[in-house]
Amino acid sequence: MxxxxxxxxxxxxxxxxxxxxxxxxxxxxxxxxxxxxxSSFQTPVNIQTTEEGSLNAAVLGNEFSSFNLDEKKEKLEKAKSFNFFSEIGKLVADVVSSIAQAVINFFASLF
CATH class of the missing domain: 1.20.5 (Single alpha-helices involved in coiled-coils or other helix-helix interfaces)
Incomplete structure (x- = not known):
């Protein structure tokens, strides 16, 4: 050992x-x-805080600013975009759930 x-x-x-x-x-x-x-080579990620308290980040020279998730959610709800695959997925899930429920009810009625 x-x-x-x-x-x-x-x-x-x-x-x-x-x-x-x-x-x-x-x-x-x-x-x-x-x-x-x-030795003074720039770092790939640079994060700075503004006077307003928001964060600004730069990744490889591309700047990104912080955003409010609620504002983005409201903006997406206003757009009311239709996602075909999401709707098909919901439909398939409902069909499978109803079939499973029917099978369970059928076997429960036998006992």
Whole structure:
């Protein structure tokens, strides 16, 4: 048992060191691919809070602003868009439910 634990820990340490070496090589590869080493390279995600208290985020240079979920829900309700697949799904669910209920009622009436 002790021999197994020792070998397992030794393998775990070996693999962990391998992961660290791989991360270092990946970093060097990214610097080589970029062509220069720049310590002031921009972060991919930038989040800022405005004076009004809302959040503005920029992901890879594309800006996103926070929104109110209730306002978006009201806007979608006003649009009253028709989703064909949603309606078909509701219809199929109702049919399956009614058939299952009829089968259950039939077997319940036998007993």
């Amino acid at each position: 002790g021999k197994f634990v020792f070998k397992s820990l030794l393998m775990l340490i070996f693999l962990f060191v391998g992961v660290l070496i791989g991360m270092n090589k990946a970093n060097q590869g990214m610097n080589d691919m970029r062509g220069y080493s720049d």
